[in-house]
Amino acid sequence: APELPGRSASGQGLCVLVVEDNEAVGSFATELLADLGYNTRWVGNAAAALALLEQNHLTFDVVFSDIVMPGMGGIEMAQVVRNRYPGLPVVLTSGYSNVLAQEGRHGFELLQKPYSVETLSRIIQKAVAAPRTL
Structure with missing residues (x-):
């Protein structure tokens, strides 16, 4: 579909890798x-x-991952991604505020569940727009 003028908060065809073990989420x-x-x-x-x-x-332009997953968790994975692909931003999300508090941000964008479409859009845009270290 053609873009409507003035619609800036769109993905513009950017590709997001979603990592989430819960099917509904x-x-x-x-x-x-x-x-x-x-x-x-x-x-x-x-x-x-x-x-x-x-x-x-x-x-992929950005990785959007849950923190709490069976096997390797999101933060550990994000650190691997940052080491291997320094230009690829990672946005982490969790419904457990205690996890967020304990783990800290580790320099990654963090989104608390449940999130709105506006918040999701804003944080992904912010991550993609951040200056990349190569």
Whole structure:
């Protein structure tokens, strides 16, 4: 669909890798992002996300991951992503405020669940717009 003039808060075809083990939350997040104009790829765990990035990390503009997942958690995965692909921003999300408090941000954008479409859009835009260290 052609872009309407003046619509700035859109994904403009940017690609988001969604990492979320909960099916309901994963489909909700990918629908929201699609509504905002993002392309999405959704995987259920950190290992799958890292495998996908290894194949072609240039496909993705931002990684949007849950923190609490079976196996490798989101923060650990985000640190691996930051080491391997320094130019790829990671946005973390969790419904557990105690997790956010304990773990701290580690320099990543953090989104508390439940989030609104406006907040999601703003934080992803912010992450993508941040200066990249190469």
